[in-house]
Amino acid sequence: xxxxxxxxxxxxxxxxxxxxxxxxxxxxxxxxxxxxxxxxxxxxxxxxxxxxxxxxxxxxxxxxxxxxxxxxxxxxxxxxxxxxxxxxxxxxxxxxxxxxxxxxxxxxxxxxxxxxxxxxxxxxxxxxxxxxxxxxxxxxxxxxxxxxxxxxxxxxxxxxxxxxxxxxxxxxxxxxxxxxxxxxxxxxxxxxxxxxxxxxxxxxxxxxxxxxxxxxxxxxxxxxxxxxxxxxxxxxxxxxxxxxxxxxxxxxxxxxxxxxxxxxxxxxxxxxxxxxxxxxxxxxxxxxxxxxxxxxxxxxxxxxxxxxxxxxx
Numbered sequence: 001x002x003x004x005x006x007x008x009x010x011x012x013x014x015x016x017x018x019x020x021x022x023x024x025x026x027x028x029x030x031x032x033x034x035x036x037x038x039x040x041x042x043x044x045x046x047x048x049x050x051x052x053x054x055x056x057x058x059x060x061x062x063x064x065x066x067x068x069x070x071x072x073x074x075x076x077x078x079x080x081x082x083x084x085x086x087x088x089x090x091x092x093x094x095x096x097x098x099x100x101x102x103x104x105x106x107x108x109x110x111x112x113x114x115x116x117x118x119x120x121x122x123x124x125x126x127x128x129x130x131x132x133x134x135x136x137x138x139x140x141x142x143x144x145x146x147x148x149x150x151x152x153x154x155x156x157x158x159x160x161x162x163x164x165x166x167x168x169x170x171x172x173x174x175x176x177x178x179x180x181x182x183x184x185x186x187x188x189x190x191x192x193x194x195x196x197x198x199x200x201x202x203x204x205x206x207x208x209x210x211x212x213x214x215x216x217x218x219x220x221x222x223x224x225x226x227x228x229x230x231x232x233x234x235x236x237x238x239x240x241x242x243x244x245x246x247x248x249x250x251x252x253x254x255x256x257x258x259x260x261x262x263x264x265x266x267x268x269x270x271x272x273x274x275x276x277x278x279x280x281x282x283x284x285x286x287x288x289x290x291x292x293x294x295x296x297x298x299x300x301x302x303x304x305x306x307x308x309x310x311x312x313x
Contacts, residue, residue: 010078016040017082024171024178025087025094025192029109029247033116033174033240037300042225044079045172047072048218091195103280106249107289111296113240113247119300120174121237124230131234138238146180146246157205163187164209169217174236180246249289250280 005013016038020031035041050071059067068074097105124131163185171178182188187206194202224232251272277284 005074010074013040013075013078014082014085017079017084018086019082020079021083021086022090022094023109024083025091026098026105026109026179029113030171030174030178030239030243031083032172033113035172036174036236037116037119040075040079041174043072043075045218045221045225047076048172048214049222051215087195091192095192095196102251103249103283103285103289104292106247108292108296110244110247110249111293112300113244113296114293115297115300116174117237117240117244120233120240124233124237126230127234131230134231134234135238135241138235139242140238142239142242143245144242146243159185160187160190160202160205161209161212163191164206165213165216166209168210168213172214172217172221174240245274248274250275250277250284252279252281 016034019038020034023029023034024031032041035044055067055070058070094105121135163182166185167178167181167187169178170181179188182191190202191206193199194206221232252275253270254273255271257271277286277289
């Protein structure tokens with residue numbers, strides 16, 4: 001059943017999509033986290049899942065309007081409008097922030113994820129042995145992903161399609177960063193450069209991979225929510241906990257890797273380990289980092305308040 005919405009409601013969905021897109025650009029933060037805490041996660045998964053053969057049959061038998069309602073088309077258009085606009089507008093800016101103000105940016109997202117752990121964990125209806133095991137499994141898996149070594153940049157079209165299909169599955173999982181998966185696959189810089197330079201061909205190949213991954217993985221997630229809702233939420237909570245290893249603001253370089261991109265350009269990858277602020281090689285910016293971390297916490301509570309208020313209207 002497609003919920004009835006006013007124009008202002010759809011503007012709110014566009015803004016949620018914008019926040020999801022901004023999060024997805026950062027290697028270590030998941031747009032799925034934003035979707036979950038803003039109250040649209042399950043509707044998003046179910047809407048994607050409904051883009052199937054049944055939608056085509058509905059179009060043939062009942063017309064375009066019925067098929068559009070079947071896939072919750074207005075919701076999807078508003079959400080992807082926000083996501084796409086955010087990625088196009090913010091890809092370059094966030095890349096610069098990561099380069100010049102990494103401690104402050106990671107501090108903000110660290111606070112955001114800590115608050116998300118509390119929020120998502122609170123939605124588990126009953127904590128028991130199974131849910132604790134699911135949470136521990138999710139945390140261990142996400143932590144392991146954050147310890148993997150990034151690969152070199154590969155630009156072949158088939159690999160970009162594969163990268164999009166894999167990364168988008170992570171992008172819709174709270175706590176698993178699609179951007180970081182792209183870093184591990186060696187495709188992050190290729191995609192970011194393509195977006196920054198409006199390379200429509202490369203963006204198109206990546207988008208094709210994303211569509212394939214979304215349509216396939218959304219069915220799995222929707223089934224998990226229907227059959228094992230509590231365990232699935234606990235698993236997602238674990239993903240968030242494990243991702244904190246990647247988002248810790250203070251890091252030290254322990255290794256440098258040099259690789260050659262498909263276009264011949266030589267690039268460097270720095271392998272970093274987490275350190276305490278007092279051991280950070282540089283200005284730890286501790287006060288600013290704490291304030292931004294608290295800002296991330298506050299943002300989640302504001303989103304939660306807005307989502308709760310929306311449900312009451």
